[in-house]
Amino acid sequence: MQIYNTLSGKKEEFEPLNPPDVTFYMCGPTVYDLFHIGNGRSFIMSDIFRRYLIYKNYNVKFAMNLTDIDDRIIQKSIDQKIGSDKVADEFTKAFFDDIKKLKVKEADIYPKATEHIQEIIELIKQLELKNLAYESNGDVFFDVSKFPGYGKLSGKKLDELESGARVEVNDAKRNPLDFALWKKAKAGEPFWESPWGNGRPGWHIECSAMSMKHLGESIDIHGGGNDLIFPHHENEIAQSEGASGKQFAKYWMHFGFLNINKEKMSKSLGNFFTAREILNRHSAEALRLLFLQTHYRGPLNYSEDLLESAARGAEKISNYYRLLKEKLSDSSEGKPFDIDLDAFKIKFEAAMDDDFNTPQAVAVLFDLIKSTNKQLTEENSLNQSSLNEVLGFMKASAIDVFGIISEQENQPVRSGLDDQLIRLLINVRTEAKLDKNYTLADKIRDGLTALGISLKDGKEGTTYNIN
Ligand code: AMP
Ligand code: ZN
Numbered sequence: 001m002q003i004y005n006t007l008s009g010k011k012e013e014f015e016p017l018n019p020p021d022v023t024f025y026m027c028g029p030t031v032y033d034l035f036h037i038g039n040g041r042s043f044i045m046s047d048i049f050r051r052y053l054i055y056k057n058y059n060v061k062f063a064m065n066l067t068d069i070d071d072r073i074i075q076k077s078i079d080q081k082i083g084s085d086k087v088a089d090e091f092t093k094a095f096f097d098d099i100k101k102l103k104v105k106e107a108d109i110y111p112k113a114t115e116h117i118q119e120i121i122e123l124i125k126q127l128e129l130k131n132l133a134y135e136s137n138g139d140v141f142f143d144v145s146k147f148p149g150y151g152k153l154s155g156k157k158l159d160e161l162e163s164g165a166r167v168e169v170n171d172a173k174r175n176p177l178d179f180a181l182w183k184k185a186k187a188g189e190p191f192w193e194s195p196w197g198n199g200r201p202g203w204h205i206e207c208s209a210m211s212m213k214h215l216g217e218s219i220d221i222h223g224g225g226n227d228l229i230f231p232h233h234e235n236e237i238a239q240s241e242g243a244s245g246k247q248f249a250k251y252w253m254h255f256g257f258l259n260i261n262k263e264k265m266s267k268s269l270g271n272f273f274t275a276r277e278i279l280n281r282h283s284a285e286a287l288r289l290l291f292l293q294t295h296y297r298g299p300l301n302y303s304e305d306l307l308e309s310a311a312r313g314a315e316k317i318s319n320y321y322r323l324l325k326e327k328l329s330d331s332s333e334g335k336p337f338d339i340d341l342d343a344f345k346i347k348f349e350a351a352m353d354d355d356f357n358t359p360q361a362v363a364v365l366f367d368l369i370k371s372t373n374k375q376l377t378e379e380n381s382l383n384q385s386s387l388n389e390v391l392g393f394m395k396a397s398a399i400d401v402f403g404i405i406s407e408q409e410n411q412p413v414r415s416g417l418d419d420q421l422i423r424l425l426i427n428v429r430t431e432a433k434l435d436k437n438y439t440l441a442d443k444i445r446d447g448l449t450a451l452g453i454s455l456k457d458g459k460e461g462t463t464y465n466i467n
Pocket of ligand 2: 026027028207232
């Protein structure tokens with residue numbers, strides 16, 4: 001199995017440190033708000049990789065951290081006049097609710113920064129002892145000039161980084177690239193006691209401390225979105241390897257951005273859809289299939305049309321699976337499927353083994369559907385064991401690895417039907433208004449309101465919200 005390693009810039013044979021064990025750490029959310037489907041892409045794709053490693057009989061230990069103290073959380077707590085722990089609790093709960101709805105398998109561990117302050121302090125103390133960190137008026141910084149490998153992940157040299165990097169300027173630093181391990185508390189901010197006075201940990205150090213505590217000093221896979229390569233992951237390497245003297249992570253995997261109109265979907269640009277909004281209109285299976293149909297390293301330009309087409313694809317797969325099950329219950333000694341199922345399995349695995357080429361693996365499933373659908377729909381009775389084998393493969397691939405078959409297998413699935421019906425009513429209402437038939441227009445709006453669906457008329461047309 002080959003995995004592209006950001007560290008070497010090429011595909012490498014996957015050889016875990018202690019097979020069949022695999023340790024996998026993913027940088028998780030900062031819990032200050034609902035997450036958007038750009039974040040969702042990283043959560044879903046890492047979930048699919050983990051599931052595929054399990055399919056390959058690896059014994060995977062998967063950790064995803066929750067950043068529950070950070071500038072954005074503090075800002076929200078000030079704006080809302082509530083404690084930062086309340087903000088973090090609210091959005092941690094929302095995060096768990098949403099990833100569950102997205103069919104993301106629960107991680108083995110969700111370590112939180114605020115529950116690892118002691119480990120973080122110990123790690124910073126080790127870095128100080130090794131002369132890799134220095135204190136400056138209550139802040140502690142990592143001294144990048146003392147770590148020879150700095151820049152090896154992002155492939156940048158120190159002098160290039162210094163001239164071009166968007167790094168925090170701070171007079172207390174010896175070098176602009178030095179980054180905070182510990183931040184002195186400002187008035188009114190939450191803080192913890194430490195040998196350097198009251199303060200809180202920097203963002204990068206939490207991942208080093210928690211990954212090393214829960215998965216060991218050296219792990220197999222560390223992942224996150226492309227935006228984390230520099231500085232976050234570069235800094236994690238410097239801290240962890242500086243302290244332990246061992247390689248921190250063997251394989252570094254990074255996910256391409258979800259873009260919208262060619263721009264990265266992000267909170268700050270305001271061009272985002274929360275996972276919740278999308279799940280009001282579409283199934284988790286539709287969104288998962290949308291992500292699977294693009295290679296994880298490339299950008300994915302989101303559009304409603306693409307999602308609609310993924311929704312139709314997901315319906316097709318679910319309906320096929322349901323029909324297989326139906327035929328199984330009423331078949332006896334009929335003909336077997338006229339296909340070589342092993343050839344499909346081999347192609348599926350070959351695609352997944354080639355750096356998780358999910359678009360190709362999905363194409364193999366659609367090809368299987370195409371090659372068997374005629375027999376499945378037209379023949380009265382099919383061979384039981386042949387049906388069972390196809391069902392078994394669909395379960396292992398489309399359910400267990402991809403999570404793209406709806407669990408309501410007993411009914412034909414029409415994901416997105418609600419959305420289509422609401423849009424139909426909106427269009428009828430718009431026409432009614434154009435005809436000056438306001439009685440009908442109001443009847444539609446009031447009827448939808450009674451069902452908990454509110455309409456909003458704007459310049460770009462009418463949008464709706466499900467309350
Ligand atoms: P955050 O909560 O901003 O720290 O992000 C959580 C995860 O989502 C990180 O791994 C980010 O790299 C990733 N991420 C953020 N925005 C996007 C995007 N537009 N596309 C893909 N991944 C993203
Ligand atoms: Zn991290």
